Amino acid sequence: MTRSDRILGLVTVVAALAYLASAAQLETSFLSDPVGPRTFPYLIGAVALICGLVFLFRPDPDPEWPALKSWFSLAAAVVVLVLYAYALKPLGFLVPTAVTGAVLSYQISPRAVPALIAGASLSVGLFAVFKFLLGLSLFAFPRWLGWF
Amino acid sequence: MELLSNLALGFSVALTPWTLALAVGGAFIGTIIGALPGLGPSNGVAILIPLAFTFGLDATAALVLLTSVYYGAMYGGRISSILLNIPGDEPAMMTTLDGYPMARQGRAGDALVISGVASFVGAFLATIGLMLLAPILARVAYLFGPAEYFALYLLAFCTLGGIASKNQAKAALASCIGLGFAMIGLDNTTGMPRFTYGNLHLLDGVDFLVAIVGLFAIAEVFFFIESHGKESAIGVKLEKVTIPVRDILDSGWTMLRSSAIGFIAGVLPGAGASLGSFLAYVSEKSLARDKETFGQGNPRGVAAPEAGNNAAAGGALVPMLTLGVPGSGTTAVLLALLMTLNITPGPTLFTDRPEVVWGLIASLFIANIVLLVMNVPLVKIFVRVLTVPSWVLLPGVTMVSFVGIYSLSGSYFDLLMMVGFGVLGYFLRKLDVPTVPVILGILLGNAMEDNLRRAMVISDGDWVYLFSSPIAIGLWIFAIAGFVAPMFLRTLLKRPPQPATALPNDPD
Numbered sequence: 001m002t003r004s005d006r007i008l009g010l011v012t013v014v015a016a017l018a019y020l021a022s023a024a025q026l027e028t029s030f031l032s033d034p035v036g037p038r039t040f041p042y043l044i045g046a047v048a049l050i051c052g053l054v055f056l057f058r059p060d061p062d063p064e065w066p067a068l069k070s071w072f073s074l075a076a077a078v079v080v081l082v083l084y085a086y087a088l089k090p091l092g093f094l095v096p097t098a099v100t101g102a103v104l105s106y107q108i109s110p111r112a113v114p115a116l117i118a119g120a121s122l123s124v125g126l127f128a129v130f131k132f133l134l135g136l137s138l139f140a141f142p143r144w145l146g147w148f
Numbered sequence: 149m150e151l152l153s154n155l156a157l158g159f160s161v162a163l164t165p166w167t168l169a170l171a172v173g174g175a176f177i178g179t180i181i182g183a184l185p186g187l188g189p190s191n192g193v194a195i196l197i198p199l200a201f202t203f204g205l206d207a208t209a210a211l212v213l214l215t216s217v218y219y220g221a222m223y224g225g226r227i228s229s230i231l232l233n234i235p236g237d238e239p240a241m242m243t244t245l246d247g248y249p250m251a252r253q254g255r256a257g258d259a260l261v262i263s264g265v266a267s268f269v270g271a272f273l274a275t276i277g278l279m280l281l282a283p284i285l286a287r288v289a290y291l292f293g294p295a296e297y298f299a300l301y302l303l304a305f306c307t308l309g310g311i312a313s314k315n316q317a318k319a320a321l322a323s324c325i326g327l328g329f330a331m332i333g334l335d336n337t338t339g340m341p342r343f344t345y346g347n348l349h350l351l352d353g354v355d356f357l358v359a360i361v362g363l364f365a366i367a368e369v370f371f372f373i374e375s376h377g378k379e380s381a382i383g384v385k386l387e388k389v390t391i392p393v394r395d396i397l398d399s400g401w402t403m404l405r406s407s408a409i410g411f412i413a414g415v416l417p418g419a420g421a422s423l424g425s426f427l428a429y430v431s432e433k434s435l436a437r438d439k440e441t442f443g444q445g446n447p448r449g450v451a452a453p454e455a456g457n458n459a460a461a462g463g464a465l466v467p468m469l470t471l472g473v474p475g476s477g478t479t480a481v482l483l484a485l486l487m488t489l490n491i492t493p494g495p496t497l498f499t500d501r502p503e504v505v506w507g508l509i510a511s512l513f514i515a516n517i518v519l520l521v522m523n524v525p526l527v528k529i530f531v532r533v534l535t536v537p538s539w540v541l542l543p544g545v546t547m548v549s550f551v552g553i554y555s556l557s558g559s560y561f562d563l564l565m566m567v568g569f570g571v572l573g574y575f576l577r578k579l580d581v582p583t584v585p586v587i588l589g590i591l592l593g594n595a596m597e598d599n600l601r602r603a604m605v606i607s608d609g610d611w612v613y614l615f616s617s618p619i620a621i622g623l624w625i626f627a628i629a630g631f632v633a634p635m636f637l638r639t640l641l642k643r644p645p646q647p648a649t650a651l652p653n654d655p656d
Contacts, residue, residue, distance in 0.1 A: 108543075
């Protein structure tokens with residue numbers, strides 16, 4: 001099977017064309033610059049386009065993709081990490097970190113109790129290291145609680 | 149004489165208690181990171197860079213800490229190779245060939261000590277090489293104009309990509325992805341925004357630390373999730389560690405030869421430690437009278453790749469410091485560090501900031517001695533680290549990455565981008581697209597474009613100017629050769645002699 005590389009080729013070609021179109025929209029300056037802000041992006045887009053065509057016409061064999069169950073684990077991990085990025089500031093360090101740590105741990109090795117312990121201890125342990133040993137200005141809890 | 153006074157300057161910087169503590173700490177942390185299966189020097193340095201900033205370290209201190217981590221991780225890589233038959237990263241792969249069979253014969257301790265000594269010899273000689281060669285190369289680099297620099301960057305992309313992937317088009321695509329990301333932000337010349345699509349967060353461009361941590365650390369977590377942390381527990385027992393004096397003396401010449409080979413491989417841009425350890429092993433095997441014992445636990449088969457790979461690590465610092473072109477994935481990460489510290493690597497670094505360069509060289513010597521002391525008598529401590537399960541370790545790596553990036557910018561947008569780069573890194577590696585050229589593209593993209601534009605201003609738009617000097621022509625020839633040659637050499641390079649026992653998982 002060579003489907004993966006053909007998809008990669010298609011994605012690359014589309015992305016390269018979009019990039020080139022985007023580069024063509026760039027405003028050039030009135031300064032006397034013989035190359036201007038478009039040329040280098042044009043070069044990049046052109047090389048990428050050639051690469052995409054190579055994948056389409058000379059694809060490599062498929063890699064081993066994970067099973068459906070692993071895809072769910074991976075998707076869950078991505079969602080949790082995105083939520084973690086949003087939660088870190090408003091909710092403080094401890095709770096989001098414990099939850100994220102536990103979820104990631106569970107995705108790597110699906111046992112609930114060790115995962116919870118790993119999440120909680122990573123959260124508290126890293127907070128202690130970052131806050132008290134390294135002196136980072138982290139908030140343990142939401143700031144409106146007024147704790148620390 | 150100049151060399152001695154420079155060295156004295158270096159040691160005066162490196163021997164302050166604070167710098168010394170950083171070198172020791174970095175060497176310790178580095179060895180642990182290197183010893184952990186799956187984490188190599190590049191991941192280690194990538195995870196720690198943001199933290200180095202949050203400490204508020206100055207340039208010299210940050211550089212000392214992270215190069216000690218780098219050297220330490222190169223030392224540590226052998227531990228999981230020997231005990232678990234799992235190389236921490238690609239260069240450590242050759243060590244599994246004889247290291248693991250030695251461990252299975254009950255000589256794990258011997259293998260660890262021999263490889264520790266070999267690592268020391270390799271790294272120490274390479275540091276001497278760096279000290280002698282770098283100032284000379286820096287002088288040559290003064291002859292470089294915009295056309296030469298443009299060709300040099302091209303050379304870095306061609307050779308680094310060429311070695312890193314089985315498919316040249318994929319290596320080229322990786323460079324394009326990186327260069328494409330580098331174009332985001334304000335144009336240096338005109339000040340106009342490019343590829344920001346109205347997003348204010350993108351006006352500053354893509355921070356390469358965000359990209360590095362995402363591509364290396366976060367992507368690694370996804371790989372562990374995919375494999376559900378399947379990893380073998382330590383299969384061999386480490387008995388009392390004694391120093392096998394005879395074996396060390398027997399492999400003395402092996403270590404010296406392999407160090408020289410490794411250093412040269414390291415200096416060549418792009419070739420790096422994998423090639424260093426591979427060539428060292430292969431040449432040692434071809435020179436040996438007892439060829440058939442290689443792959444079955446020959447101590448020289450452990451000494452050669454370890455000396456070679458550590459010497460290559462030192463060698464890779466030469467082009468990084470003098471030309472600003474990294475010779476390996478990890479030096480690409482270190483280059484990112486320098487650029488974030490507002491230090492521009494290149495020939496002027498040696499005259500403008502001698503305390504940084506010579507302080508670094510001196511602390512490499514110190515880190516090496518510290519590492520030898522740590523890695524021979526204290527090797528049991530590091531072996532214990534291997535028992536940390538991945539379901540604790542990898543979430544920890546994620547948290548450290550998040551806090552590191554968050555404390556740099558305080559922006560959730562950077563964290564989201566980091567996760568995005570993690571997903572990108574996962575798919576790229578799955579599809580055999582190397583990630584190091586992506587980093588290199590983000591790092592060097594703006595400088596490469598600036599040099600192209602400057603060259604065009606000088607020549608009034610005449611593209612022939614890019615090929616107008618002997619140095620530039622030479623670099624173009626090397627670049628093209630570096631891109632094309634792996635297509636023919638690949639079968640040779642990518643088919644190292646197989647170990648006696650099959651690897652439990654793909655070492656890549």
